Amino acid sequence: MEPEVVHAELVLPTHLSFKRIQMYEKYPKGQSRGRHWKHLKQIIQAENYQNYPPNEPNYVNIESPPSMHPCKRICDITGYEAPYYDPRTGLRYANADIFKLIRSLPNEYVQRYLALRNAAVVLK
Amino acid sequence: MPFISQIQRHSDYRLFPSSTPIVIDNGASYFRIGWAGETEPRVIFRNIVQRPRHKATGETVTIVGDHDPTLLKYFDCTRSGPRSAFDSNVVFQFEIMEYILDFGFDRLGANGSQIDHSILITECVCNPFQSRSKMAELLFETYGVPSIAYGVDAAFSYKYNQQHGVCDKDGLAICPGFTTTHVIPFIDGEPMYQGSCRTNIGGYHITDYMKQLLSLKYPHHMARFSWEKVEDLKMEHCYIAPDYVSEARLFQKGTKEAEDKTRLWQLPWVPPPTEEPPSEEEIARKAAIKEKQGQRLREMAEAKRSSRINELENESHGLEFLLQQLEQVEEHDIPSFLSATGYVSKQEVESALLKVRQSLLKAKGEPKAEQAELEEKTDPAGGERFPLLNIPDNMLTPEQVKEKKRQLFLKTTSEGRQRAKQKRYEEELERERRNQQDEQKRLENPELYLEQLHAKYKDLSEKVEQRKRLKTNGGHTNGNSFSGSVGRGERLNAAQRERMRLLTTAAFDRGKGEDTFGARDEDWQLYKLMSKDNDDDDEAPDEHEAELARLTSRLQEVDPTFVPKTDTTNPQSVEAPRFRPLTQEDFQIFFGVERFRCPEILFNPNWIGIDQAGLDEMAGVSIRRLPTKGQELEERLTSSVFLTGGSSLFPGMSERLEAGIRMIRPCGSPIRIVKALDPILDAWRGASAYAAASHFPTQTFTKEDYYEKGEDCVRRYQFRYYTL
Known part of the structure; x- marks a missing residue:
């Protein structure tokens, strides 16, 4: 290791005296191990929240409901108020100049703009 | 103002008795660890882990938190980016969590055989039981911690500020964090989780949105928008507009005010070396060399x-x-x-x-001409030069016949030369005559003449141009060709494309109906069209071009202001940008609408596709969810709306929130928005105060409890936020 790296103590030591089980004991090297953690979705599913009493707060039922306000529509490119919608690309736009721009955009960029608001075409 | 981590190791770990708890604010963005009763956390670092490969030795190492980026040059970070143990404020990857705790305890100075202090660690509201028990397992079994307490960061922050008189015992804590935003109502100083709500949006989403928007706006500088840089830009420049639509309209109209609000980031730019005109000496030297x-x-x-x-x-x-x-x-x-x-x-x-x-x-x-003339002079006496031509073949010897053939050939070629010369001479005369006419017209009425010339030039150049376009583009342009995108088809000219069309139809048009090909004679024309050397370059356009060249030179002679159009196929859109030298302006990043568009997603999460209520609506949802209702209580809640969490730091946040809550509350309701003393560190300070309180040991659950009662005690565990 380079001296400045050692000096900054950048790298976490593999052995720490205050631990009762070291990292290398828990996850031995060279031993293949599958994914040993669950995604949040799996955690929530395993929790069986549907069996819980509904009046008790839990991780799932404290989520906010969908908004009741009318959605403000903004231009995907500029962020201005967008009265128009382009049915070909699916983008919202503010005026004729931006319409010209979005029609000249390559599809990749259109999809990236749509992906910003989670409206892109996702191929599975 | 980027946030600076504190990661230097402390040496006074041994000075604290094991009765002093360690306090950890385990936030999704920053990890803060310190001692109970102190006012500042000892160690603060970003809650991320990188596992790069050391370039020299090739071993995989673990790096926790953010370090001096210049030191990372010794590591190959391309294979794995920074990783977080969190998903929506819930710890789910405990291997990463373990690295982070290792680093935190190490920098706090821990050096015994185990961590012999009880621990108060923060978690999110209604943390899933699995995550909580895994954390307990990790702390008890790996670090040997005697007892643990869990608390909610927003609640600690609220209680800390309540203690300092910022907010009342009844109120609403609004906490826009890094990955989630919580609203928790407090009644009589106790958080009412029944009334709390969570939207999965936070500072992370704002930075990410900004990063995406900027890299879409400036695709050439994409590499400049690293996560850290955009995070800094967000903290420095973003603000919340009092009213998004009217603020955006300012920018749309391009008013002075909007101009003042636009920020400019000049990327480092070195002007390309300008070629200095060579000095006199240099020129003289070069000329001398050339002359020599x-x-x-x-x-x-x-x-x-x-x-x-x-x-x-x-x-x-x-x-x-x-x-x-x-x-x-x-x-x-x-x-x-x-x-x-x-x-x-x-x-x-x-x-x-x-x-x-x-x-x-x-x-x-x-001179050759002289020689030619000499030849010509001798020519009239052609009979002398070619004496054998007039003698019939049968009177000559075979050798003489050969000679005769040679003479015949010489004669025809010389005659042809002469004819060509004659033609050239005539053309010369014609041109002279035309020039003279032109000159005469010009002298008669210079303005009119010039005008006519220009008109003619324009007409002709258009014709030539159109022909060129036809050749390259086939007449019918399909909208996109102006934007400079060149598809495969557009590279071919019209004739080639027609040929391809014929070939493909011929290839795929088999077996459709009866084959009547060849019934008519015109059918066979098809092969002529298909053949490769089907070049329809006729002479007429060349004439146009020649005439155009003549006019151009004439105009240049007569009209000093005339500038001939340079090759006109498509000069602006295709050629110009490619060869335009880059200027300082190309390295400027403008933040206009982005400054308030990005944080606006806190109020409109559906702009990034999250279909949940925004910050102002959440307050209303929270009040509605409370089991105890009553106008008086609601008024007490709204008159102490408390703002904490990293994303509440945007300027204009309180004003906007007040306007938003006013909209959903009955007319005349009292609304008071207060900000935390320090929205970022107050959670840790509150937790520290609680951990130092005398009744803290009764709030914890011990290792013995955990082993005896099993995970059930973890499930039921609830921190009591007594008023300090």
């Missing part, structure tokens, strides 16, 4: 020429001498005499002599 070289070449050429002249002269003298000798030799002895010299007949010697003389003349530099 020229001189040398001229000398060489001269030497070559004189040697050639010598050679030719010698040859011609030799031939003349031969001829003289031949005259003395008798007729029938000629062939034997000549056999030694390589010539066959006297004529051949003569013609060789003529050739040598001609080349001698040429070498001596007599």
